[in-house]
Amino acid sequence: MTDSQSSPSPADILIRDALIVDGTGAPARLGDLAIKDDRILAIGELGDCAAGRIIDARGLVLAPGFIDVHTHDDRAVLADPQMACKVSQGVTTVIVGNCGISLSPLVSSGPPPPPLDLLSPDRNEFFDSFSSYAARLEADPAAVNVAALVGHSTLRVGVMDALDRTASGKEIAAMRGLLEEALASGAIGLSTGLFYPTARAAETEEVIELSRAMAGGQGIHTTHMRDEADGVEEALEETFLIGRSAEVPVIISHHKCMGAKNYGRSHATLARIAAAMGRQDVGLDVYPYSAASTILNSELVAMSARVLVSWSTPHPELAGKPLDEIAAAWQVDVDEAIGRLSPAGGIYFVMDEADVKRILAFPNTVVGSDGLPHDRHPHPRLWGTFPRVLGRYVREDALLTLEDAVRKMSGLSARYFGLEGRGELKAGNYADLVLFDRDEVIDLATFERPDRPSAGIHRVMVNGREVWNRGATTGERPGRLLGR
Known part of the structure; x- marks a missing residue:
């Protein structure tokens, strides 16, 4: 793979002779892709196209930049804006604010309780309003794009004097006001973490009332459900009820069946999810680890x-x-x-590996890392999720085709989260791109050495600018705050 310079022309960059996997699930094809400013100018056989810079991509796959739909990168994009842990995997967009915890809007003056302390133990690193968080991201951008959810637990901590009960009508109104302000300032929805002590006492109706703020296309509801073990099927039904009652899309976060006695239950849970998808707007994500x-x-x-x-x-x-x-x-x-x-x-x-594989192979599942970037010794999913899918589950296990894996990490993800102009390679879309070697790509992060960058990711571009090249970040920070 080489670069060459040419005379000025309508295209800034021309990527030649790549195996194009466009994010729709369509068969891969050989071709070229031209970039102008932050957009894809053209795609196909572009033999007559000249460009200021030409990248020879023979032998490499060109795909949409991957969308990490489940992250806790709220503070990481500010504290470590090069985001090597993500761009080294081909990730160009992160969804923050999952599991009911977000860096804003937190109106409490006290120390953040668990699990908010997964983002930071320091109250001063949280933001009183979503608009102030958005302004910081725009003034000090990261290498990756950011789309942000508002955490239900963050709202509860800020509004309620006790978390061991459901919210009163007045408290729900106060939380909904904060949520509506956030949606107006660019947030894409609400996340819940009903498993955690900060939200466990919340009754279903509390979540429904908050979720109604997103009705009519104003946002989505993602959820770390109340139970992912013995009561996982009941928790699914609660999730579906929230979506139907509030008339909002719901996305089941990091779907799993925990505990040895629940191994194999993914047969039943996926059947329930498939049935619900026939009635309402439902999605799910998974990380490829047990x-x-x-x-x-x-x-x-x-x-x-x-x-x-x-x-x-x-x-x-x-x-x-x-x-x-x-x-x-x-x-x-x-x-x-x-x-x-x-x-x-x-x-x-x-978890059981068979359940993980079954959930990953489910046609409507998308991929998220659920990485915790501030852990001293993090789970290897923080650095390895997306190349692991491509290396282990596509190349080695043949669980997925290359085209379907890319769809689950880009096009379908963009559709679930309402990210217009992202997730597919087509003229007019944003130039969020990854070039990788399908024969070499693999995760190298392990439980013993969790922060090792993956192999086989050659180049990554965000909004037409290169953020990862030949094993290192470039210093570019072209990321943007994305809304629906």
């Missing part, structure tokens, strides 16, 4: 085959260590070890 990661939680520890500590405020030196080994070294039981380590995070080996 281990989860969140705050250190005894409920999750109890159902896990193995647990690694991903961070600990009182014992940062123990990040990456197995929880059972820590407990044995301290000569205490696991519950006491959790208490000594907390606040802390964990990586939980709690």
Whole structure:
């Protein structure tokens, strides 16, 4: 793959002789792609097209930049705007504010409780309004585009004096006001994390009333459901009810079936999701690993085959260590070890690979990393998700075709989240692009070494500007705040 310079012309950049996988699921084809400013100028056999810069892409796949639909990058895009953990995977857009936790609008003056502390333990790093967060992103952009959800737990923490109950009518009205202001300032919807203590006491009607702010195409509702273990099917029905009652699209976050006695239940959950899709607007995402990661939680520890500590405020030196080994070294039981380590995070080996593959192969599933960028020893999904799909589940396992995998990481994702002009390679769309080697692409991040960049990703462009080239970030920061 080489660059060459040519005389000035209608195209700024011409990518020649790539295997084009356009994000729609259509068969791959050989061709060229021309870029002008931030847009795709033309695509096809462009033999007569001249350009100021020509990239020889023979032997490489050209695809839309991947959309990471499930992230917790709210603060990372400000603290680490080069976003190497994402652009090194071919990611050009991140959806932030998932699982009910977002960096704005937080109107509380107290320290952020778990799980808000996954974004930051420092209240001063949160924003009182979504408009102030949006202004910061626009003034100090990242290498990637950002689309932002508002977290239900963030709203509750700011408005309620106690979180162990459902919200009153007055409190729902206050939360809805903050949500509507955020939607007017560019937020794309509401996320919930009903599994977490900050929102567990919320009744279904509370979420319905808030979600009604997004009716009529104003936004979407994504959810880390109330239960992903024994009560997963009941939690699905609650999710469908919220969407139907509020008349909004719902997206099931990181769909899974946790705990050994629930292995294989994805047969039933996917059947329920497929049936619901016939009645209403429903989507789902998944990450391609059989281990989860969140705050250190005894409920999750109890159902896990193995647990690694991903961070600990009182014992940062123990990040990456197995929880059972820590407990044995301290000569205490696991519950006491959790208490000594907390606040802390964990990586939980709690799913069956067969369920992960079945959910990933489901035609309407999209891909999200759910990475936690501020963990001291993060889950490898932060650095490896998208190349893992391409290397393991396309090339090695043949679970997906190359075209379908790219669709699940770009075109279908853009449709779910209402990202106009993104996710497909066609003239007029934004030039968010990734060039990769289909024979070499693979994740290299492991549970032991979770921050290793993947192999096989050659170039990444965001809005027509290169952010990753030959194994390094370029320093460019062309990302934008995206709305619906």
